[in-house]
Amino acid sequence: MKRAHRLLAALSILCLATLGLASAARAYAVAPVGDLEALGFSSSRLARIAAWQQTQVDAGAFSGAVAAIARNGKVAYLRAVGFRDRAKTIPLQSDAIFWIASMTKPVTSVAAMMLVEEGKLDLAAPVHRYLPELTSMMVGVETKDPVTGKTDLVREPQKHPMTVEDLLRHTAGLVYGVDGTKVNQLYNRSFYGGVFRRDKTLADFVSGLAELPLAHQPGEVWEYGLSDDVLARVIEVASGQPFDHFLETRLFRPLNMVDTGFYVPEAKLSRLVDPPAGGRGGPPDDVMADVTKPTKLFSGGGGLVSTAADYLRFGQMLLNRGELDGIRILSPATVQRMTTNALPSDIRFAGYVSSIVGPLGGSTWGLGFAVRSDAAWSVVPGSVGSFNWMGTSGTYFWVDPAQQMVAVQMIDAAPGTSDPFQQMFRNLTYGAFRVPDQGVTASAVPLVTIDAATLAAYAGTYRLGSLSSRDMQVPREFGGLGVNVAIEGGLVKVVSPIQGMPAAKAGIMAGDIITHLDDVATQGLSLNQAIERMRGPVNTEVRLRIVRKGEDGPIEVALVRAQIRLQGAADLQVVNKDGHLLIETRGDLPVLDFEKGTAIPIIPMSNNEFFVDGGDHTRLAFLRDGSGKPTSLVLNPGPWQITGQRIN
Known part of the structure; x- marks a missing residue:
């Protein structure tokens, strides 16, 4: 019997080795092909990416960049520009390691959906089924005394329990603590100063979170926040494994993502890109970006490091509808579900990225990704149905199924500066598509x-x-006021006026609350309804009533719409x-x-x-x-x- 067991074991090893050789033979090669024209690109126009990145390095926008583009299952572009260090003495290589910040979120979402497919995780289940400590979590509602004008925070029960799906689609009511509402202030003061530290665990993090209120009723508002960090703890409980171990054994090794993880081992530190001068601007980014030593906090929202080549493999798996090199990670149906709109039709958008996801950005949200849904409003090119996400450090990727393309850009830029770099990379990539059969001389x-x-x-x-x-x-032209707005607490809040546009010229400031547009109250309007009222024919007038912190009464201002060109x-x-x-x-x-x-x-x-x-x-x-x-x-x-x- 023992001999038979040994024989079966030997045959199993032989079978696995044979399968490994077969996978290696058809492995996805992250090395550029020679014939770019065969992949539909113009080599001269694709070269503009590196030229533009070099201008940014020279201007000090970032020290270096690595870009990778694949089409039809083959790599068309993989190139490094600039330097690995801030002092600009060490040339950057294409295998450089970057902190990818919120590009961790799609990875966490894929991990969760793997457990959904296995029946270990239920999307419709309340989060407290897996994390009982969140059972009594309340919702914070700001109330204002009409006599004294004092604002207070009242805690109310959840109308519907926060679900696992709410975590995946950012409708859980969890926030990042970066805006000025009272709930955000609580997160900022009580949360980041306590349990969101590298010497704490995800379990510690969730226990501390239980003491804070949600910013919104679950399922009613899309607001970017800590959902993926909670989801990472859910994955630990559902799988019975630490989150880092689950990712390493179930995702990174099968996909051959050899340089992706929650810290950079000592042997690879010479490939880690220096952070920008001045740091990350405070928590949570400073906490998650310290990747030079092991951590206990496996942040599902922003803790990973990776390379352009590794993330290209991740994106190619998604483009292949869940499979790479013969190894299936997800079913095609699950990938389709993740990359299709998951938000209710009456969802409201709030927070500091509501100009990217929502009516202003021409995008909706699936289960882990922004999905391009409306070409007329989108600020970036691409096919409807392409999906993407980004990191605060400037890392960015997207997958375009219609064009069979995956693109990744790795940079490490100062906080709040990266949007133009992401948009330019995307524009230059689509601008490199060639029209076949020209040949006119x-x-x-x-x-x-x-x-x-x-x-x-x-x-x-x-x-x-x-x-x-x-x-x-x-x-991309329309008549408007030149102001980015979001919905917070049912009110239209100014995120930022655009320099040189009517709103900025009239003194409109970030944080202003627009209460009326042409005598129509904005309370309860959706974001797209408010935007439609602000837009109109060039040289026509719109009247705004504004409440500003520190002012005794409302401010009345009339603006004339100007031509806005994005x-x-x-x-x-x-x-x-x-x-x-x-x-x-x-x-x-x-x-x-x-x-x-x-x-x-x-x-x-x-x-x-x-x-x-x-x-x-x-x-x-x-x-x-x-x-x-x-x-x-x-x-x-x-x-x-x-x-x-x-x-x-």
């Missing part, structure tokens, strides 16, 4: 002569709403010089062959058709109205065309 086109009057008529500025043939983005639009300037048309872009973003500061000549193919003799051979066609006046410019006419409307 000067030698293949007969010489065409166009009269001077026609050439002069084509000169002007053409405004593009889209920068890529595949970004599915509409024009990042993502671009102009092409067409110039007629010495009988030739030249084109360059206006703004920070290049478009196909055209860049800022370099006038590219275009060669006529007919009276209204032109092409670029070089680069990616962009084709152009000018369109006219009934009177013969040029009204628009079409780049690469056909299924991948981009259209610009003439504005002067």
Whole structure:
């Protein structure tokens, strides 16, 4: 019998070894392929990513960056720019290790859904089934005495118990303690000073959390916060394993994410990127970002370190609908559920990232990811249905199933500065898509002569709403006040006025509460309803009534709507010089062959058709109205065309 057992064991080992060899043979190779055009990219336009990142390094925005892009299961781009250290003496390598901050959250969400599939975790179950210490957690409601004006905090019972699904979709009522409400102040004072420390455990953290109120009734408001840290403790209880051990054995090893974890071992410290000068700006970031030594606090919301290559593998698993290298992590149905809207239709949005997730950002939330849902409102390009998230340090990733693409950017920037870097990386990536089968050259086109009057008529500025043939983005212009707002406690709160716009010019300040818009009370309006009332035709007036802390009474102000133009639009300037048309872009973003500061000549193919003799051979066609006046410019006419409307 013992001999039989030994034989079975040997056969099992042989079988596992054989399976390992088979997986290795078809393993996802995180190394760039040589033929970028075969993956649908222009090599010259993809190179703009590194050039732009270098300008940011030179300007001191961050010390270095690593970017990785894969398409159709192959890596098109993996490159490091800049330095590993703040002193800029050690060149950055592509295997550099970064604190990924909130890009930990998607990993935690995947871990939770693995347990859901195994029947060990119930999405609909109250969180207190797994964490009894949260059974009596109350909801904090601010009340104001109409006589004295004093604001107080009243604790009320939960209408519906906070569920596991609420944790995954940030509707649990848990916050980060960074806004000015009384509940946030409690989190900031009582919580971060006590149990959210690296020498405490997730169990300690949850016990301390039980003493604090929720900021909202569960299921009613989307607000970014500590949900994933609570979820990490739920995973520990449901799995019977420490959270770090669960991730290592069930996710990181199977996916060959060899440099991902909650701290950087001594042998790898030489690859860790220095944090920005001045630190992280306080808890919780300073706590989670101390990754040079082991920790007891396995933060599911922001504790992990990783590399671009490791996270690319994680993203590719999701793009493959739950599988990588023959190893299945999740079922396709579960990935679909995670990356589809999970929010109720009447959900309200609050907090400091409500301009990214919600009506202002053209995105909704699934179970662990922001999901691009509305191209008309989105501030970034990409297909509807693409999903993403980011970290406060500037780390960023997204997956675009329609384009079969995964992209990751790793940087370590100062707190509050990273949004433009994420948007630019995404714009440049989609802008690198090439249009197939151009192949037009000067030698293949007969010489065409166009009269001077026609050439002069084509000169002007053409405004593009889209920068890529595949970004599915509409024009990003509207009449508005130039102010970012959020909903807090049912009130419209100013997050930040935009410099140079009507709100800023009128003295509107962050923290102001907008109580009325044209005599209509904003109390109870959804965020998109409030935004629609602030938007309207350019040069029309809207009246605001504002309550400001420290002021005795309301402030009345009338603003005139101005043209608001968000990042993502671009102009092409067409110039007629010495009988030739030249084109360059206006703004920070290049478009196909055209860049800022370099006038590219275009060669006529007919009276209204032109092409670029070089680069990616962009084709152009000018369109006219009934009177013969040029009204628009079409780049690469056909299924991948981009259209610009003439504005002067």
